[in-house]
Amino acid sequence: MTTFFQQVIYDFGRLIIFFWNTKGQDYIKESLSSMHSTDQLPCAIIFQSARGFGKKTLAIDFARMINCEEPEKSINHSCDSCVRVESMTHPDLVIIDTTSKCSDTSCRSCKSSKSISIKNCVISELIISKAKYKPFMSKKRVVIIDEADNLTNISEESLLKTLEEENDHLIVIILLKDLSKIQETIISRCQTWKLEKLTKKDLKLYLEEMYPENKKQVTDILSFGETSIGEAIEMINHPIILESKKGAVKKIINMLDTTMFEKLKYSKELSILFRKDRELVMQEINLWKNLFRELLVYEPSRESSEITVLIEDLYKKMSKLKVQSNLKKVIKIENSLARNANPLLALDNLLVSLEV
Template identity: 30%
Template sequence: MILSQIFFGWSTFGHDEAINFFLKSAQKNQLPHANLIVGPSRVGKTTLAFDLACLINLYPDEEKSQDQIIDIQKDDKAQRIIRGLNSDIRLFNIDTPYILNGKKIVSKINISIEHIKNIKRETSIKPFESKSKVFIIQDCHNMTNEAANSFLKILEEPFENNYFILTTDLIDQIPETIVSRCQLINLVRVNSNSISEMVEKKFNVNHEKSKTIARFSKGCPGWAISAVNDEILLDSYNQLFSRIMDVISSSIEQRLNYSRKLSIQFRNNRNEVYAELDGWVDWFRDLALLKNQLGEYILFRENIFEYKKYLDQLRIEEIVSSINKIIYTRENLEKNVSPNLALDVLILELPYVNDHNINTE
């Protein structure tokens, strides 16, 4: 029987190569015990991790493979795993609480040594309701050095029936000693047309809106699905566009106020600041495309008239330089440089547009 007919119903979308790799590995009884899933934010890493947890625990034994068929979407055991109800499937991230000196602590900043100690304790306990225990470490680049060193020892001396699935979009920040002990799975951005078709068919969204959602998803199915269920996500792009327009023509004092708000926000939720900076890159990228008469490829198509008002004041060299500065700042923030300093320098170095001299024709 074809592999996909034995075990199907994956929630993962657009990553058939990864799915086929794991199916073939399961058929040979050679599923890797340590996996590192790499890809952009919301491309489907965590979704694949939970699907893989289902495969690890529910793939039919060899002698039963012709008789037993598993549909993840309909199987009760699979749904307990997907919904986070299975006690043997554990998710760890910066929001996972741990106990220290009798107190429950939530870091919100990193994955600490206490998280890894918790994992180590649990690896020695036999599974309760599944064949194997699966530990999913989300955004594993957030591990402290101490935590990473401790986790490496777990990988070097694993207990039987323990599987580890790590996810990250910043593989360069993970120690090579950990990377080398994991099966590397790279998830790339999914074709926009494929996402549009998925949104339209699966969620009964009209064609025009599905195209818009796919465009703003930038190849990440997770974002697209969230946008279907939460219209605020699409609206947030319009708000971001307005903020950028305000900042680009604001005074030094106003720019510094904006930068300081981002710095405070970074300490609470750095991913939101990364998304803000990515929005700036998109804004300048759109300007560069319009400069080259490629308006059909811009992201903020609904605001094309607003863009055209700025084209005369910004040279292509300034636009490209701004994109590079934003990317450089994001990379520095990922390396834990001072957010106050990095963001202040960036915002002050971005070009200034005098909105009183804008050509509105």
């Protein structure tokens, strides 16, 4: 039985409590612990999920577990290895992402700032050339490849060669949004874990525990629906992001009840934006979708915030049938925009047909 923060491992009769910074993902945490305590760690592992599910936190937790020197005390992260992992100064832990550069100051691919890829020179320098040496202070050298969706073809080839050499001192952790972005041959050499999205109930519990001072913000964030823990933490740490999301939600709620003139003006703005930044408009459509989904499962609660007051108001006004029909319309427009429908026509249609 695991609690939210602790994982109990029986290691040759010793009772070990491991402190995970990762919230949720109990099944993966239990499996990793058990592989570790029975010495059956794979050479390469993939953590796959959308953005904000906690892949990187999980990978760093795992790195800490693998090299912890005093697992009995690891609840305090107090051994030298754990302290170094936490402060990102562990000589045997390397994290690579699209911003990583090699040590050659004249390297052309690292100099070009436009490229958002994981470069082959970085893979060669930080993984391949070190793989033959033993780790400096720990049992294993841990390499975390973040944003691995952006490995170039050549980087993938180099990585594959290293994985094929199965090295006892090295474990490669690949963090990926989309499995189809990486060669099958790499996937076949890795153990793959898919992170689960937290339920709203768990998300609420964790956020309230982590941010007891930020009750109002947490209530607002939960009212948006469909938020990952990473996005929630980002919004609490960067009030400007939370405010802009609140602004967007307020705007669409107001839009439901405004004049035809305002609705058409808004849809024109969106369609102009669509030509410049399609992704932003799709995010806005997603807000509509989440709003109606929230209304379908809405339960009045004791905690109220600026946004929940607006949602509660809508909930009282709008019948469930209307909410369902609005949701269907939004999904239909979302699909037709994805299939390259004329954005102005599609958005006009949507705005005019939504009913309160």
